Amino acid sequence: MPTVLSGKSIVFGVCGSIAAYKAVDLASKLVQLGARVDVIMTDRATSFVGPISFQGITHRPVVTDLFAPTSELSMDHVALARRADAVLIAPASANTIAKLAHGLCDDALGATVLATAAPVVLAPAGDANMFSNPVTVANLQLLRERGFIIVGPASGRLASGQIGLGRLESAEEILGRLRALLGRAGDLAGMKVVISAGGTREPLDPVRFLGNRSSGKMGYAVAEAARDRGATVALISAPTGLQPPAGVRLLPVQTALEMHDVVLEEASDADLLVMSAAVADFRPEAPAAEKIKRAGKDRLDLSLVRNPDVIAAAKGQRLVKIAFAVETSNLLENARAKLDAKKVALVVANDVTRPGVGFEHDTNQVTLIDVSGKAEDLPMMDKFEVAQRVLDRAVMMLAARRA
Ligand code: CTP
16 A cells, blocks of 8 residues: 555664664564665664664665675765655664764764755654753754754653653654655645544433444544645544544544534635544434433433534635545435535545445445546545545645636
8 A cells, every 4th residue: 555655765763772672663664654764773772672673674784884894884875865765763862862963973873864865853762861951952952943853752651660751752653753744745735634533422411422333544544644645634533542643633522513613613724624524413402411310211212403514514715525425325326415415526435334344444445426426436445545545536626626
């Protein structure tokens, strides 16, 4: 599956820190996302993990010594620097941060960073006291001002047993920031994209709600894909069990009415609205203030009132709207009716009765129906790939809007 990292050349610097073992997993994820990864380890890093681990994962030589005769750098010490699309340093130690801030290049990593024109993402890790020391704070600030992207460090339990700032950020956060960086000139650059995700919860009483089976996976995949293509993303999400993608603005909501208000506000100055949320069409008319008790009742009747149609109500001068349609029968007919009723440019329809389709799955099989009424059946694919195909259509519709 193509990603923004496919075919990209990433120089991956690893410094001496207990967190260096996590860099092995990061290298593996970069390779899985399609990147060509050249690992440069500082001398200290090799005391924590062996170069062989990185070599096995990247299938490329690992650079540990600037002057080793076998080193690619010894022939042309700026070779890696020149071909890098981005440099990622994780974990970045306080020592390397100090060296980079002052242009020291007495090792392969320092020399490469000094020689490269590629953007640098740096994820610090180490002891809390080192990161609260004004020297390190100032060094990081200097690098930030020079355009380095600093991710973390995160707070939590440190190797010393202390709780504090110094943990390496999560792989999701580091990779998300790297992906956003690589995609910043993508075909959605300069666009504001609003995405809704998850299933709304309509309260019955303080402990119960009416919900639905939406997992939020489809909407989160659209958010991730839009970020990778350079968009500024607002993700309006009902509760899900998912980790929000790095580099997107998360706006959590619970009910359809809350989603309505936030979507309308965010969509008013947006370019694109993708409503993948499963919005409850009805809500309990009068949620109980206290927990509803069972005693003395043989049955319980609920009175529901209608929620507003969020996507139909969303308006913006430049806004292109895309709806999802969940159907269990008459897919095309129902989806076409939604296209008219909701005044949207595209409906992404799925028949959730088919295996591997819709709720909770990692895959989806959808039909795209546009205003001309034409229907394009896409094969079963990963939700991230579905998201990319939907955004391909969105890019065309956004371009037509400007023409
Ligand atoms: N939607 C919305 N507001 C609602 C209900 C749905 O914005 N109150 C949006 C959904 O996010 C989706 C699209 O409308 O993008 C279609 O949702 P779906 O549940 O398939 O259709 P409904 O309009 O609810 O119609 P029906 O339940 O009759 O199929």
